[in-house]
Amino acid sequence: MLVYNGGMSDAYEVVIGLEVHAELITQTKMFCACRADFFGAAPNTHVCPVCLGMPGALPVINKEAVAQTIRAGLALNCTIAEDVRFERKNYTYPDLPKGYQITQYELPQAVNGWLEIDTPAGPKRIGITRAHLEEDTGKLVHEHGVSLVDYNRAGVPLLEIVSEPDMRSIEEVHEYLTRLRQLLIYIGASTGDLEKGAMRMEANVSLRPKGSQELGTKVEIKNLNSFRAVRNALAYEIARQERILRAGGQVEQVTLGWLEQEGRTYVQRTKEDAHDYRYFPEPDLPPLHIDRAWVEQLAAELPELPRPRRQRFVQQYGLGVKEADILTADRAVADYFDALVDAVGGAMPAKKVANWVMGDLFRLINESGQAIDTILVTPKKFAQLLKLVAARTINANTASQVLKTMFRTGEDASAIVEREGLAQVRDVAALEGLVDRLLAEHPDEVARYKAGKTQLFGWFVGQVMRQTRGKADPNIVRQLLQQKLQ
Ligand code: ADP
Ligand code: MG
Ligand code: ZN
Numbered sequence: 066m067l068v069y070n071g072g073m074s075d076a077y078e079v080v081i082g083l084e085v086h087a088e089l090i091t092q093t094k095m096f097c098a099c100r101a102d103f104f105g106a107a108p109n110t111h112v113c114p115v116c117l118g119m120p121g122a123l124p125v126i127n128k129e130a131v132a133q134t135i136r137a138g139l140a141l142n143c144t145i146a147e148d149v150r151f152e153r154k155n156y157t158y159p160d161l162p163k164g165y166q167i168t169q170y171e172l173p174q175a176v177n178g179w180l181e182i183d184t185p186a187g188p189k190r191i192g193i194t195r196a197h198l199e200e201d202t203g204k205l206v207h208e209h210g211v212s213l214v215d216y217n218r219a220g221v222p223l224l225e226i227v228s229e230p231d232m233r234s235i236e237e238v239h240e241y242l243t244r245l246r247q248l249l250i251y252i253g254a255s256t257g258d259l260e261k262g263a264m265r266m267e268a269n270v271s272l273r274p275k276g277s278q279e280l281g282t283k284v285e286i287k288n289l290n291s292f293r294a295v296r297n298a299l300a301y302e303i304a305r306q307e308r309i310l311r312a313g314g315q316v317e318q319v320t321l322g323w324l325e326q327e328g329r330t331y332v333q334r335t336k337e338d339a340h341d342y343r344y345f346p347e348p349d350l351p352p353l354h355i356d357r358a359w360v361e362q363l364a365a366e367l368p369e370l371p372r373p374r375r376q377r378f379v380q381q382y383g384l385g386v387k388e389a390d391i392l393t394a395d396r397a398v399a400d401y402f403d404a405l406v407d408a409v410g411g412a413m414p415a416k417k418v419a420n421w422v423m424g425d426l427f428r429l430i431n432e433s434g435q436a437i438d439t440i441l442v443t444p445k446k447f448a449q450l451l452k453l454v455a456a457r458t459i460n461a462n463t464a465s466q467v468l469k470t471m472f473r474t475g476e477d478a479s480a481i482v483e484r485e486g487l488a489q490v491r492d493v494a495a496l497e498g499l500v501d502r503l504l505a506e507h508p509d510e511v512a513r514y515k516a517g518k519t520q521l522f523g524w525f526v527g528q529v530m531r532q533t534r535g536k537a538d539p540n541i542v543r544q545l546l547q548q549k550l551q
Contacts, residue, residue, distance in 0.1 A: 096124030118163030138175025192229030441475030
């Protein structure tokens, strides 16, 4: 990946902290019984007096949303608070029907964690300041010169994850976001679907002279809806701050918006007009006490997380870190691979199995657009095919063809091999006959080979393979040719 530092020289160090909002996966909204999966629904159909903020309507805490927050907190190595409190954050905006948002402020659900990322200098921990639970706002739609509001999203459970100012480059930010998203998807807390707005980012960035320990004045860039927007907005902002500092000026502490089309930030708010949200404890909700035993149960139920799983793949299967990373990036892929290696049962080294998955299988999956957990080639079926390869019943080329058919029809490998007569020709006498005839028919090539044109060896092998329609055991063919051409 290209390392882009905003065109910056060595004089300054970049300091970045992120605030990430992730919609949680729950059946219902945060404080009412409305269905939370509003995507694609007609506007204002997933609403009720509670999420519309009608006077007298009472909120009820969604236990599953709390569980999801605790899961995320545990996965992020946070301390899980036993006493949490919901508070009102007061402000007026059309997408906020109540005139306040219910959030955790003084007593958040999870604090003091970290997330490990990869950097060119090795693994690095990014501190997690806090992860707290709140509710999403509605959505404004501006069209035909009017503004419309859709409250389907209002009250959907939202997790806010605040990092320490620990990132030092745009690459680290990208890596952090990628790992965070992967983790939330792994534990089933969020879909991480950026296109549907399930993950939204705010980036805080400042510059300081290299070697300085003090933090510089930061700006906050709001409403970043894609990793690309984060990258572009940060590059723009880093360059802007550097220009100011180089000219001897001072960066003003402001909140910025990002104009994706124009590729520039704009000032939304200065320090002077910072909001006073007048936080106070939500009077309609009791303080929440979290039972230790419940936290322990949620911890025990967490799946193996991507980092340790990657580590295990390296150790147990002898894979490289890159391969292990690819195979653990998606939980369903990692599950498939675990099951496959198990079913192959040592007949083929796991590293070779990995090549089959990342090569042929991924290609077929990508071409068909299917999800790995719904394909017809189950790990058991794939293992049967690989065992035929390991036993040299069929060669690798044939296996590729058989896999294609299996992928389409779901048939067993052995059935296809039998029906289409694909078993490898391993009859040494028969192959020897073919080799003898080939060499007799091509005295020129034999002479050139013996004169030193050793590249012709591959051509000889290819000829025998062609005559057997790809079914000859290439190892036997090679051995025979080596003997005869000496
Ligand atoms: P605010 O009170 O403005 O919300 P916080 O201290 O709560 O600021 O921090 C918000 C986010 O900004 C956090 O992710 C934090 O890591 C980051 N941050 C704080 N100070 C700086 C700084 N000087 N440079 C870059 N990021 C910072
Ligand atoms: Mg903030
Ligand atoms: Zn509702």
